[in-house]
Amino acid sequence: MESRxxxxxxxxxxxxxxxxxxxxGGMGEIPDEQAIATIHASIGAxxxxxxxxxxxxxxxxxxxxxxxxxxNDVILATKLSGDHSPEHMSSAIENSLxxxxxxxxxxxxxxxxxxxxxxxxxxxxxxxxxDDGKIRYIGISNFSSEQHAEAARFGPVHSSQPRYNMxxxxxxxxxxxxxxxxxxxxxxxxxxxxxxxxxKYRPGHVFAGDDERAGKLEFKDDQFNVAYPIVERLIEWASxxxxxxxxxxxxxxLAHPAVTSCIxxxxxxxxxxxxxxxxxxxxxxxxxAEISEILGDFQLxxx
Numbered sequence: 309m310e311s312r313x314x315x316x317x318x319x320x321x322x323x324x325x326x327x328x329x330x331x332x333g334g335m336g337e338i339p340d341e342q343a344i345a346t347i348h349a350s351i352g353a354x355x356x357x358x359x360x361x362x363x364x365x366x367x368x369x370x371x372x373x374x375x376x377x378x379x380n381d382v383i384l385a386t387k388l389s390g391d392h393s394p395e396h397m398s399s400a401i402e403n404s405l406x407x408x409x410x411x412x413x414x415x416x417x418x419x420x421x422x423x424x425x426x427x428x429x430x431x432x433x434x435x436x437x438x439d440d441g442k443i444r445y446i447g448i449s450n451f452s453s454e455q456h457a458e459a460a461r462f463g464p465v466h467s468s469q470p471r472y473n474m475x476x477x478x479x480x481x482x483x484x485x486x487x488x489x490x491x492x493x494x495x496x497x498x499x500x501x502x503x504x505x506x507x508k509y510r511p512g513h514v515f516a517g518d519d520e521r522a523g524k525l526e527f528k529d530d531q532f533n534v535a536y537p538i539v540e541r542l543i544e545w546a547s548x549x550x551x552x553x554x555x556x557x558x559x560x561x562l563a564h565p566a567v568t569s570c571i572x573x574x575x576x577x578x579x580x581x582x583x584x585x586x587x588x589x590x591x592x593x594x595x596x597a598e599i600s601e602i603l604g605d606f607q608l609x610x611x
Contacts, residue, residue, distance in 0.1 A: 309354030309587050312568045316491030318445050318466035319414060321357040321383055323562055324587040325495055326350040326580060327573035328360040332367025335503075336519040338575055340370050347374035349577030353584035356382045359469075359495070359571050360408075361419055362400050363389030368407035376409055384408060385415035385495075387449060387469075392418065392425035397433050401442055415467060417447035421455050431462035449497070453482035460490050469571070472496035474505060474542070474560055474599070475526070475535060475608040484566040493568035496561045500572065501526065501608065504535065505557040507543045511536050526608040534606065541602045549595075554579075555586035560599060563591045 309322040329335075331343040347358065347370075360367040368386060375382050386404050390396050405411060416437065418430065437443045448459055449469035459465050468487050470479040476498065487494050500506055502521050511532040515522040525531065539553065546556040554572075561570045574580040591599070 309584065312493075314415075314445070314493035314495070314568045315466045315487075317464070318493050319383060321495075321569050322355055322587065323569050324355045324558065324584050325357040325359050325385070325569045325571045326355050326583075327497065327571040328358055328367045328371055329364050330573040330575045331370055332360070332365035333518065334364060334367075334520050335573075335575060336516050340373065342576065343370045344374040345577050346574050346580050347371060350574065350580040350584065351378070351381055353581045354587070355580065355584045357385065357569060358382055359385040359387075359497075361387035361389050361417075362404060363387070363419060368404055372407050372409040379410050383414045384410065385417065385447070385467075386413055387417040387419040387447075389419040392422045392430040392433075394429075394433050397430075397437070401437055405442065412441060413443045415445045415447050416443035417449050417467065417469060418451075420450040421448075421452070427455070427459050428462045431459060435463050447495075451483075453486040456483065456486050456490060456492065460492070465490070465492050467493045467495055467568070469495050469497050471498045472561055472564075472567075473499045473501045473557060474603055475501045475606070476610070477603075477607055480564075484564060488566045494564075494566045495569045495571050496567060497571045499561045499570050500554055500557045504532070504608075505539060505542065505553050507539050507553045524610065526610045531608055535608060538602060538604075538606055542599070545598065545602060551586070551589060554583060555589060556599075558583060558586035559589040559591050560596075562587075563596055 311320050313320050434446050445466040447467035470483050472479040543553040558570045572583040
């Protein structure tokens with residue numbers, strides 16, 4: 309598994325990261341045994357960089373069970389999902405450390421901007437956590453380009469998690485260029501468009517009530533009916549190269565020069581191993597041009 313440095317002075321991480329949102333029940337409840345087996349399979353496949361969050365239901369707790377006795381084998385990333393008050397950050401980091409069974413987090417990230425809390429104060433709190441040895445590196449997620457620049461004024465920002473995939477490309481307009489300019493490593497989330505780009509789901513699919521995708525606007529017929537023929541063409545293109553839709557979606561994000569590692573979720577050991585195998589696929593400029601022609605101007609709208 310190829311590794312890259314996260315930004316100009318961050319961690320060295322594999323190019324594929326295991327996204328642990330599904331393992332906490334984000335796509336429907338799964339047994340702990342299955343989640344743990346998925347994590348172990350991911351590590352065995354060379355994907356020892358694992359991303360979770362305070363807000364991912366039971367994800368941190370099940371990840372803690374999976375890495376018990378193996379802390380040195382993994383690079384742990386989690387996120388502050390609640391508010392950015394010093395009080396909440398203090399309790400959140402302790403909760404995350406306890407759930408994960410560790411005394412430090414490799415990459416601690418803000419899950420989203422909270423403009424009601426001055427970013428200068430939020431960054432100061434993060435720097436204190438770093439100085440106290442509870443976190444090593446700092447990241448942000450779902451920030452605008454302007455918010456990236458503002459945060460970077462008050463301390464080192466090593467990583468950024470924008471939503472970025474073939475159907476959500478707005479990050480290319482300003483976020484990814486800003487990250488390149490500031491030396492911030494990009495670890496895109498939702499590269500598979502919540503599974504849409506795998507071809508597994510067809511228009512009209514009804515998700516279970518405990519699957520958070522049930523309310524997603526992009527899966528409604530007015531958008532999915534337009535997107536699905538494009539998905540079919542992408543899968544046909546990938547098949548012609550001996551790959552499938554999931555692997556193409558991962559490889560496509562990794563082709564952007566700002567991207568360090570792609571966060572791909574998995575619910576089973578087989579999915580984790582399959583996603584890891586996309587880490588060695590390098591799309592050429594010609595490949596990217598052909599894919600761009602298939603995509604055209606279409607992008608999904610979502611809340």
